[in-house]
Amino acid sequence: IPPPSRGRSFGERHFQVKTVIFTDLDGSLLHARTYSFKDALPALRLIQERRVPLILCSSKTRAEIEVYRERLNNRDPFISENGGGIFIPAGYFSVPVGGGLLNDYTRISLGTPYHEIRRHVVNLRERMKVQVKGFGDMSVEEIARLTGLGRGEAALAKEREFDEPIVFPGDADEEFLAAVEKAGLRWTRGRFFHILGNSDKGKAVKILKRYYESEYGRIMTMGLGDGFNDLPLLREVDHPVLIPREEGGYDPRVDFPQLTKAKKSGPAGWSEAVLGLLEP
DSSP, X not given: OOOOOOOOOHHHHXXXXXXXXXXXXXXXXXXXXXXXOGGGHHHHHHHHHHTOOEEEEOSSOHHHHHHHHHHHTOOSOEEXXXXXXXXXXXXXXXXXXXXXEETTEEEEEOSOOHHHXXXXXXXXXXXXXXXXXXXXXXXXXXXXXXXXXXXXXXXHHTOOSSEEEEXXXXXXXXXXXXXHHHTTOEEEESSSEEEESSOOHHHHHXXXXXXXXXXXXXXXXXXXXXXXXXXXHHHTSSEEEEOOOTTSSOOTTOOOTTOEEOSSOHHHHHHHHHHHHHOO
């Protein structure tokens, strides 16, 4: 993908409707098993040509998303760990951005710190005698086997700040999930169950929308995702698109009147949907 063009014209900033795209990664922009975005290249090239902000919004960690930002030549803000953190490159917006500085970003922390989530998960597991296992309990090799990631990327998946992915030995333990909620935490589900605080993708999207509106005035937003943890994101955008699963069918928990359902799974369906919006 060519590097993004720089600079904004006066007309672009003040008179045109600015398109902004928010997207999930695994199973959407990235293939669910291979993590390739090859089939999305036609739309990605057009996004770069049109200077459309592409906001990566994933359950992945900041460290994992940074890898894909480099592969995609992406320089836009991003959202990590199911809305736990928003990371805005320094100087990206002309309006002041609230939050703390972290490396070359302003970080807006919406999620509960990871060590607190881990403490609750461990305490509940011991008290309820549930054999649930989190990424914090696993070695890099275990995560690599579980996810299909390479060892290097599996190590980045352990660098968590706001969200703990968990797996059950069999079916999900509903009593454990209810106890998580009673403890003041939340859970959602993508490929894995995720334990997190009072944050979600939709809340993070809403904050970034306000910054883009301050920068450009009128904006039009698109959102793409494939699972239940993407529902808050999809509800916050003008053009929500649900990507079907690799094995076929759509997540039945994600359905509302404004939703468009892509015809193809993974990056092929993602690309088709984006091109349909940008090239009507």
